[in-house]
Amino acid sequence: MLTASHLGFRYAGVPVLHDVNLHAEPASMTAVTGANGSGKSTLLHLLAGITAPAEGAVRRGPGVRVALLPQRTSEIDALPLTVAECVRIGRFTPGGLLRRLTGQDRATVTGLMERLDIAHLARRRLRELSGGQRQRVLIAQTFAQDAGVLILDEPTAALDTTSRRSIHDLLTDRVREGAAVIIATHDDEEAALAGGTLHLTAAEGL
Ligand SMILES: Nc1ncnc2c1ncn2[C@@H]1O[C@H](COP(=O)(O)OP(=O)(O)OP(=O)(O)O)[C@@H](O)[C@H]1O
Numbered sequence: 001m002l003t004a005s006h007l008g009f010r011y012a013g014v015p016v017l018h019d020v021n022l023h024a025e026p027a028s029m030t031a032v033t034g035a036n037g038s039g040k041s042t043l044l045h046l047l048a049g050i051t052a053p054a055e056g057a058v059r060r061g062p063g064v065r066v067a068l069l070p071q072r073t074s075e076i077d078a079l080p081l082t083v084a085e086c087v088r089i090g091r092f093t094p095g096g097l098l099r100r101l102t103g104q105d106r107a108t109v110t111g112l113m114e115r116l117d118i119a120h121l122a123r124r125r126l127r128e129l130s131g132g133q134r135q136r137v138l139i140a141q142t143f144a145q146d147a148g149v150l151i152l153d154e155p156t157a158a159l160d161t162t163s164r165r166s167i168h169d170l171l172t173d174r175v176r177e178g179a180a181v182i183i184a185t186h187d188d189e190e191a192a193l194a195g196g197t198l199h200l201t202a203a204e205g206l
Pocket residue numbers: 011012016034035036037038039040041042043071
């Protein structure tokens with residue numbers, strides 16, 4: 001569904017990634033691990049097409065959509081969105097912003113809000129939530145996109161055990177349904193859910 005070959009990246013000439021290769025098949029989960037600063041977030045941005053690689057290429061299968069949950073998401077707090085609106089946004093595909101939500105869209109949104117235990121927060125603004133509640137809303141928005149490739153940057157790093165478990169269940173379900181999941185994590189238990197691991201080491205000195 002997504003293949004990255006020989007990726008290289010530098011920030012202002014400073015090398016971060018060198019010759020990184022990844023092949024995400026349907027119904028697969030890949031963990032991206034490595035120390036702080038090893039380039040996990042940088043790699044996920046390249047895979048999602050947010051930034052262009054200095055070397056190599058990222059190819060998606062025809063018609064494959066990618067959803068990214070970034071590690072840092074402060075910009076969205078500036079918008080006066082409620083929790084329900086924030087999750088619903090996930091249902092709008094590019095170019096389809098003005099269409100009405102269908103019954104299927106509403107069922108997906110409601111189902112995700114229940115599974116992530118945020119249904120009772122539906123009318124609250126994003127900035128009125130705790131850090132973990134807010135993260136669960138952003139995870140719900142990412143899942144709501146029904147994308148073939150899900151790229152998640154340390155999604156459960158600040159979550160309690162119950163929330164972490166429900167997210168792992170959701171991820172496992174999506175993989176079973178055919179999605180390719182790519183997840184950056186520092187948690188060995190989370191990495192063990194994945195069928196394969198890409199371990200990054202600092203590229204300094206290249
Ligand atoms: N915008 C930027 N400009 C310059 N250097 C950057 C920028 N963003 C990240 N870096 C550097 O690139 C390297 C990789 O950063 P990245 O955020 O990809 O690491 P990471 O593996 O995701 O780390 P963490 O586990 O802390 O999330 C680090 O050395 C970081 O200092």
